[in-house]
Amino acid sequence: MLSIFDQGPPPPAPKPFNMAAHVLGRARATPDKIALSVLSQAGSDDWTYSAILAAVRGTATGFYEAGIAPGQIVLMRLGNTVDFPIAYLGAIAAGIVPVPTSSQLTERETASMIADLAPAAVLRDxxxxxAPGAREITVEELRAMRSMPPAPFDMGDPNRLGYIVYTSGTSGRPRAVAHAHRAIWARQMMFDGWYGLSANDRLLHAGAFNWTYTLGTGLMDPWTAGATALIAEPGTDPARLPALLKRSGATIFAAAPGVYRKILKAQPQLDLPALRHGLSAGEKLSRDLHLAWEKATGGKGLYEAFGMSECSTFISSSPAHPARGDALGQPQKGRRVAILGSDGPVPQGEEGTIAVHRDDPGLMLGYLNAPEETAARMSGDWFLTGDQGAMAVDGQITYLGRADDMMNAGGYRVSPLEVEAALAAFPGITQVGVTEVEVKADARVIAAFYTAPQPLDESALKAFAEANLARYKQPRAFIHLPELPTGANGKLLRRALRAHFEKAAT
Known part of the structure; x- marks a missing residue:
């Protein structure tokens, strides 16, 4: 049998459709229910469904009055506050296209985005x-918009452009990934296929408001289901999360593996009576960490998911379908997934590239203004993820790593080419190579290897990286080498760099 999972497509998104209207569709039925609690050590800042709905629709009115029209783009440069999701959904409600970005990005990194997008405005804290060069709408102006009269939702074709996210492209240049309004419709397949989510749940996400993992799993999906979203206030120490989980009565906890690791380091035993299970995504969850969590919580499950900027999470384990052994899980019901070789789907059990069907409603429309690069990611009816896997006879998929040199930094995919291009401008560097290295069991960081007439000042290198790269892209180690390893054709062998790190560490 071939490695194809296909139990039929999901039902199509209704027409007309608006992503924000879909997310807040439960607001009229449960206006007084708490939609969001921002948790602090002292208490919580609570928002009802009616308050969120009014703020979103008022913001939509504010954008119109600011002269921004449906179809135009706004770049989001906002911090880790509730301003972020309200502005995001307010733009979508108005048919405007928001571009959420990490607050860690530098002025240099945002300059290229502004040049690419030509946004109608930058929403700015x-x-x-x-970077300068675009009209700015301040966070104070955004907050004032919330009390404006509600705008009607801009309804239309579910396949029209809804929002854009940036991913670190394999070319070394971040790519704008264009998604349709229908992307939110695809996320319903996660409710049973990963979350085990219902309206009765209280889901606490450990991430920041302005991280797309939090935006989707922590906010929009709970709201779509009519549940309550819980977010820890900015700067919360992971060691304090168990106390917040217990006090808030959270039934589901979502975080990246690194957060689970920090929690267990601080508290090897956890008393969380209301918690049903945890969710993990952003980077590969190790088997040891998974088992440690279950032991610490007295058997509370931990369910992993696989996705990417170009497609919503589509492979996962769940309470109804736990992963077997080291497998990720299986494609969610309604997804069509294959493991491809050079001649198409490979036999079950063989390694190949994980691919998702081009008709998946969560798949991107394409890379913005880059049709050739979009086409290069397709193989017939399949979108190639670039990740390797193997599918068992029961449909469960084991993750086998990347087929290229892409790195994972705290849940963000990072191209080594992008980091190398920034560091190459440092005075004295003649050649640079970047890769991901393991510093201890279950912990990996980005390391930069460079050639120069003599070793360079590491503090100066770190300061340069800090000025030119978002924190999650910055190398944590700089290693001077007499020469970088290359193949017969002179091409840099990034994977061979890891041996040099291990040698330097001994």
């Missing part, structure tokens, strides 16, 4: 870096 002055504490967040942004």
């Amino acid at each position: 002055p504490a967040v870096a942004s």
Whole structure:
């Protein structure tokens, strides 16, 4: 049998459709229910469904009055506050296209985005870096918009452009990934296929408001289901999360593996009576960490998922379908997934590239203004993820790593070419190579290897990286080498760099 999972497509998104209207569809039925609690050590800042709905629709009115029209783009340079999801959904409600970005990006990194997008406005918190050259709408102006009269939702074709996210492209240049309004419709397949989510749940996400993992799993999906979203206030120490989980009565906890690791390091035993299970995504969850969590919580499950910027999470384990052994899980019901070789789907059990069908409603429309690069990611009816896997006879998929040199930094995919291009401008560097290295069991960081007439000042290198790269892209180690390893054709062998790190560490 071939490695194809296909139990039929999901039902199509209704027409007309608006992503924000879909997310807040439960607001009229449960206006007084708490939609969001921002948790602090002292208490919580609570938002009802009616308050969120009014703020979103008022923001939509504010955008119109600011002269921004449906179809135009706004770049989001906002911090880790509730301003972020309200502005995001307010734009989508108005048919405007938001571009959420990490607040860690530098002025240099945002300059290329502004040049690419030509946004109608940049939504800006002055504490967040942004390049000049575009009109700005301040966070104070955004907050004032919330009390404006509600705008009607801009309804239309579910396949029209809804929002854009940036991913670190394999070419070394971040790519704008264009998604349709229908992308939110695809996320319903996660409710049973990963979350085990219902309206009765209270889902606490450990991430920041301005991280797309939090935006989807922590906010929009709970709201779509009519559940309550719980977010820890900015700067919360992971060691304090168990106390917040217990006090808030969270039934589901979502985080990246690194957060689970920090929690267990601080508290090897956890008393969380209301918690049903945890969710993990962003990077590969190790088997040891999984078992440690279950032991610490007295058997609470931990369910992993696989996705990417170009497609919503589509492979996962869940309470109804736990992963077997080291497998990720299986494609969610309604997804069509294959493991491809050079001649198409490979036999079950063989390694190949994980691919998702081009008709998946969560798949991107394409890379913005880059049709050739979009086409290069397709093989017939299949979108190639670039990740390797093997499918068992029961449909469960084991993750076998990347087929290229892409790195994972705290849940963000990072191209080594992008980091190398930034560091190459440092005075004295003649050649640079970047890769991901393991510093201890279950912990990996980005390391930079460079050639120069003599070793360079590491503090100066770190300061340069800090000025030119978002924190999650910055190398944590700089290693001077007499020469970088190359193949017969002179091409840099990034994977061979890891041996040099291990040698330097001994």
